[in-house]
Amino acid sequence: MAARARRLTTVLVLAVAAAIGVTGCEATPPATTQAAQRIVSLVPTVTEMLFAVGAGPQVVGVSSYDYFPPEVERLPKVGALIDPDNERILGLRPDLVIVYGSQSEAEARFKAAGIRTFSYRHDTAAAIAGTLDTIVAIGTLTGHEARAREVTTAMTRDLEAVRARVAGRARPRTLLVMARQPGTLRGLYVSGGVGFLHEMLEVAGGQNVFDDAKRESVQPSSETLLARAPEAILELHGYGDPAASGTDIGVWTALASIPAVRQSRVQVLSGDHVVVAGPRLGQGAEAMARALHPDAYQ
Amino acid sequence: MSLGHAPYLIASEVSYAYRPHGRTASAFALSGVSLSVPRGSFTGLLGPNGCGKTTLLKLMAGVMKPSSGRVTLEGRVLADLPRREAARHVAVVPQDTHPAFDYTVLEIVLMGRHPHLGRMQLEGPEDLAIAHEALQATGTDHLAERSFTSLSGGEKQRVVIAGALAQRPDVLLLDEPTASLDLGYQLEVASLLTRLGREHRVTMVMATHDLNLAASMCNALVVLRDGRLLAHGPTADVLTATMVRQLYDVEADVRFHEGAGHLTVTPMSRVS
Amino acid sequence: MIAEEAARAAQAAGRPHTAAARPIRARLRLTLLVFGVLAVATCALAPLIGSTSISFRRALDTSIPFADNVDAQILLIARLPRVLAGALVGAALASAGVVFQALLRNPLATPFTLGVSAGASLGAMLVIILGGSIAVGPWSPVPLASLAGAGLAAAIVYSLANGPRRVMSTTVLLLAGVTLNAFFSALILFVQYLADFSEVARATRWLMGDLDIAGFSPLVGALPLIVVAAGIFATLPSSLNLMGVDPDSASSRGVDVVATQRWAFFSASLATSAAVALAGPIGFIGIVVPHLVRLLVGVDHRIVLPASALFGATFLVGCDLIARTLMAPIEIPVGVVTAIIGGPFFLWLLVREG
Numbered sequence: 001m002a003a004r005a006r007r008l009t010t011v012l013v014l015a016v017a018a019a020i021g022v023t024g025c026e027a028t029p030p031a032t033t034q035a036a037q038r039i040v041s042l043v044p045t046v047t048e049m050l051f052a053v054g055a056g057p058q059v060v061g062v063s064s065y066d067y068f069p070p071e072v073e074r075l076p077k078v079g080a081l082i083d084p085d086n087e088r089i090l091g092l093r094p095d096l097v098i099v100y101g102s103q104s105e106a107e108a109r110f111k112a113a114g115i116r117t118f119s120y121r122h123d124t125a126a127a128i129a130g131t132l133d134t135i136v137a138i139g140t141l142t143g144h145e146a147r148a149r150e151v152t153t154a155m156t157r158d159l160e161a162v163r164a165r166v167a168g169r170a171r172p173r174t175l176l177v178m179a180r181q182p183g184t185l186r187g188l189y190v191s192g193g194v195g196f197l198h199e200m201l202e203v204a205g206g207q208n209v210f211d212d213a214k215r216e217s218v219q220p221s222s223e224t225l226l227a228r229a230p231e232a233i234l235e236l237h238g239y240g241d242p243a244a245s246g247t248d249i250g251v252w253t254a255l256a257s258i259p260a261v262r263q264s265r266v267q268v269l270s271g272d273h274v275v276v277a278g279p280r281l282g283q284g285a286e287a288m289a290r291a292l293h294p295d296a297y298q
Numbered sequence: 299m300s301l302g303h304a305p306y307l308i309a310s311e312v313s314y315a316y317r318p319h320g321r322t323a324s325a326f327a328l329s330g331v332s333l334s335v336p337r338g339s340f341t342g343l344l345g346p347n348g349c350g351k352t353t354l355l356k357l358m359a360g361v362m363k364p365s366s367g368r369v370t371l372e373g374r375v376l377a378d379l380p381r382r383e384a385a386r387h388v389a390v391v392p393q394d395t396h397p398a399f400d401y402t403v404l405e406i407v408l409m410g411r412h413p414h415l416g417r418m419q420l421e422g423p424e425d426l427a428i429a430h431e432a433l434q435a436t437g438t439d440h441l442a443e444r445s446f447t448s449l450s451g452g453e454k455q456r457v458v459i460a461g462a463l464a465q466r467p468d469v470l471l472l473d474e475p476t477a478s479l480d481l482g483y484q485l486e487v488a489s490l491l492t493r494l495g496r497e498h499r500v501t502m503v504m505a506t507h508d509l510n511l512a513a514s515m516c517n518a519l520v521v522l523r524d525g526r527l528l529a530h531g532p533t534a535d536v537l538t539a540t541m542v543r544q545l546y547d548v549e550a551d552v553r554f555h556e557g558a559g560h561l562t563v564t565p566m567s568r569v570s
Numbered sequence: 571m572i573a574e575e576a577a578r579a580a581q582a583a584g585r586p587h588t589a590a591a592r593p594i595r596a597r598l599r600l601t602l603l604v605f606g607v608l609a610v611a612t613c614a615l616a617p618l619i620g621s622t623s624i625s626f627r628r629a630l631d632t633s634i635p636f637a638d639n640v641d642a643q644i645l646l647i648a649r650l651p652r653v654l655a656g657a658l659v660g661a662a663l664a665s666a667g668v669v670f671q672a673l674l675r676n677p678l679a680t681p682f683t684l685g686v687s688a689g690a691s692l693g694a695m696l697v698i699i700l701g702g703s704i705a706v707g708p709w710s711p712v713p714l715a716s717l718a719g720a721g722l723a724a725a726i727v728y729s730l731a732n733g734p735r736r737v738m739s740t741t742v743l744l745l746a747g748v749t750l751n752a753f754f755s756a757l758i759l760f761v762q763y764l765a766d767f768s769e770v771a772r773a774t775r776w777l778m779g780d781l782d783i784a785g786f787s788p789l790v791g792a793l794p795l796i797v798v799a800a801g802i803f804a805t806l807p808s809s810l811n812l813m814g815v816d817p818d819s820a821s822s823r824g825v826d827v828v829a830t831q832r833w834a835f836f837s838a839s840l841a842t843s844a845a846v847a848l849a850g851p852i853g854f855i856g857i858v859v860p861h862l863v864r865l866l867v868g869v870d871h872r873i874v875l876p877a878s879a880l881f882g883a884t885f886l887v888g889c890d891l892i893a894r895t896l897m898a899p900i901e902i903p904v905g906v907v908t909a910i911i912g913g914p915f916f917l918w919l920l921v922r923e924g
Contacts, residue, residue, distance in 0.1 A: 082763075082767075181698065181710065181711070181712045181772075181776075182697070182702060182710070182711045183703065183710035183711045183712075184711075184713075184784070184788070185784040185785075186710075186712075186780060186783065187712075187772055187775060187780070189772070219775070219901070221621070221648065221782045221894065221901055222647065222652075222785075223622055223644050223648035223649060223782075224621065224899060225648075226640060226643045226644050226648055227622040227640065229640065248703070254647070254784050254785035255643075255647060255784065257637050257640075257643045257647070262637060359821075359822045360822075361821040361822050381821065381826055382824035384824075385822060385823050385824035386824075388822065390819045390822035391819075392818055392819045395815060395816050395819075396816075397814060397815045397816070398672075398675035398677070398814050399677065399814045399864075400864075400869050401814070401815060401870075402868070405811075405868075405869075405870060409812055409815060410823065412808060412812060412823050412824055412825070413823055415808075417805075418804075418805075420594050420595050420598070421593070421594055422595075423593070465823065471822075
């Protein structure tokens, strides 16, 4: 298995899952109202949510890509999107399995075995709202509804706080970079006008330079970048991303005439709070706001 | 054994060893073969399959180096000559030719001019003239713009011979030139070669397993068996029933045919 | 009998050849002129066309400071390197295709037949998925790893084919190449399987080819390699002709067959490696262009090789133009365009032959 230390933004995992066709977030209505006691989660974002609402002790298995919170280190790893290890999962005798929206086959199998499933769907429209809803749904399923609502209230408060801080200020046209090839500007993936990254940027007082693109990720050519001329560039790296050191942002000098490059407004934001649509969204938005409006945080 | 002419193409104690695939010991394709080909003669190279005829031809062309001994042309060691220069003196006509690309007849014959051109030089009008001459000599000039692969077997062989002629060699080596041809074409190519040898004063060495063909075309014969020289001399002296028995384990009737004007060999039975 | 044949020739079923009528010098000059003009014209016009409309006059207006002149920036930083890269890669792949076809004595061979591209792809995959920061001069990590992978593949094939016999057997070459292709492709799939989804998406994108090099730096890296390969190419054509007719008797006509094979293999692998490292494995150029050129000018390598290089440049620049304008602002990967154009063309060729 690929080394833990080499993880990229899970946002792209979700972005690709989104491409397969996403609508709203649907929870399979639980057959009973009893809280789930043995939970296996194949979705790292939801794992984080489980621990955030206090359902950590009820989690018995996580995906191979899980690393947060640190408690998951001790838990059995059961595969992920394309390779869920059904034997292992069933061996853990779960009463709730969190699956990706596209894993319909796996979901059907668990249902046939009498196991409740929660199908995580990655939202592109109203993504932040969807995330909040998911947290509440997770809380309800696991008997921690109250705590879940506390979490979502706090998140909403944090987001509002960020919004208030940067209110009234000029919104720089911003390029949100999700990935590129190391050492070069080729293979760029940037955020389009939908999705949680885009929404976080809005909250943080930035204007997405590709907000007219009705997709979550865009692969712009150099020509398009030059034409759009962003005033600020934020490179987002998740935990363990080899490029997270940010030592190679010097590559942007290849397009030195972009305003953001000319004015040295190219910054790297590292950490899962900026790339995961989970409980730390608020911190992510704040990180973006601090980068775009440093004067608001003196 | 010389026919009384000055030394010309001579193989001296030539041996060639190769490593059969997968084995460490070498096998000798030729051992200690010595012969002398007189200038202007038409020598036949006879012997059963695997006797070393093709290897000997390649050594005489200078494209392979003998393991021991040497092949000289007018005193110069062929294998030591630069390849281009050797090619100006010795040309080879292979048994059959299967081009990988759709060359025209003229393109193929023009390639015979390669040894006479500089490294990056293109053919000029003189080369074109020589090529057409060669085509005319083989009666294939009307096919010049045709695709080579569309020709009949006989036409193909004649074109290949034209290509060798365009090389303006002193020695022409042929490897079973009529083996894949119908009887009619065989006779045609045979008479063509005999005429060319005479008219253009090219020394011919032809490997063949067709005894009658050899008898009709060659004035000297070299017989090989298992990589060794069995006999060498004028056709009449070499081509005997005894030789055929020794070489092929076949009882044959060898006699002069008045109508054909040369010796003929009629196989009769296998020797038990 | 000769008269009979002359009569048959008159109603020949064989294909008439119109291309070979004039002497080679004249044909070579004419061919180079026509294809050369075409290539230059394409490379001159392509930077002026694109998904963003720019004003050529404004771009050349030196009174506007460069930093404020978006038209100039787009022309000189985004489009011009891209067009030049397209020309270089197109020329390299097309001429490598010609040389490989001659080496393997098979008009269906491509620059990717012997596994060089699979090696390049594996190298690129490993860096894209596992991460890597080793860069050398103008070579950034992914192209550098790609080059290394290609070199490794070529070295393996070379040592396999250069056995106890001095002359390389085309059969062994082909088998070694096909085996290597299969093996490396399996490794690529395995690495992708182990990878994160996002990494797989990016890796797949690389496999579709990309000429958007964003600056001249990658060109500076690839250019010397391709120039060296081209220099060797220039010495090969007449030898390739002779070997194309009959490899055994080629040496009796003055060709050093062993040396020619080695130089041909080395130069064609070098050109392919550099092209794939620069722009990813862009398919169909190495087979469509040589075939098209042979249809027009005959099969003499002395004409086919330079003409293919020129036409390869034209073809790829043209395909890239389509790729970046057809569905603007979305860019179609250029490898997809070459496949969509090349595939049907190839089918048409096969139908025509049959």
